[in-house]
Amino acid sequence: MTLAMMNTHKAFKALQLAGVSDQQAEAMVEIFTEMQQDNALSRADLMKAGEGITGSIKELDVRLTGAIKELDDRLSGAIRKLDDRLSGAIRELNVRLTGAIKDLDFRLSGAIKDIDELKADVKQLKADVAALKTDMRWIKRLLMVMTTTMVIAAIKYIFS
Template identity: 75%
Template sequence: MTLAMMNTHKAFKALQLAGVSDQQAEAMVEIFTEMQQDNALSRADLMKAGEGITGSIKELDVRLTGDIRELDIRLTGAIKELDKRLSGAIKELDDRLSAAIRELEVRLTNLDVRLSSEIKAVDVRLTRVEARLDRIEKDIEVIKADVSALKTDMRWIKRLLMVMTTTMVIAAIKYIFS
């Protein structure tokens, strides 16, 4: 109330300074004060409005709490359903992968057995080839010795033939010139 009186007093003084007569300034300040009081809300009005707002807030809170619970229940259900579906899909995938791994293990075992038997067969053949190569090497050594002996024999035969040819030529010359 003091603030309103100070404002009216200031307004009165301002009007006087502006050159308005005292009566007119007083009338104008009165009109201004009445307008302010008409627009001002009483404490009861404010309490009533506050109670209405509080009620609305409580009602909104109750409604939102219910909506949140309902949404929470729906989301929980959806999450559980998704979890079940994903668990099923993961189990199915795990089963398929396990079956594929078992199949690969069987195939690898079969391949290992086949490769082992093939390696043994190749090893046997390689052993035979090595034995043949050893015999061939021995035969080559024998042939080398025989060739060496033949070379020596051929040299002697060549020498003998030369001697015989020379002797025949000498005999023929002797016969021709005799």
């Protein structure tokens, strides 16, 4: 912001034109000039204020940099801990799953062997049943022949 300095000559003339006496106009202009000078900031004051602000900014920058580094270190540590815990959990899960897969594989192979044995037994039973059917047909035929022979012999005996 630029401060406009009061033109004392113009102010003196304006007061004279307004009907103020020369002595009163001069006193008023002097009072206003002093007031303006007392309230005006000097270049040195502004430089000093600027240096203070710059120092505060640098201090804040240092503090923020330290806080960011501390936060980064804490986050890095937390991430490492979490990574270690997750890696351990994954390894444990992998071991457990591998064991479960091996157990299931063993059980499945046993079940497959049992099923194969059952299939072979069923095949054998089918063959045995087929053989029994054939044998039963022969026995039926033999019994028919024997019955027929006995009936013929009985008839012959009765009528002879």
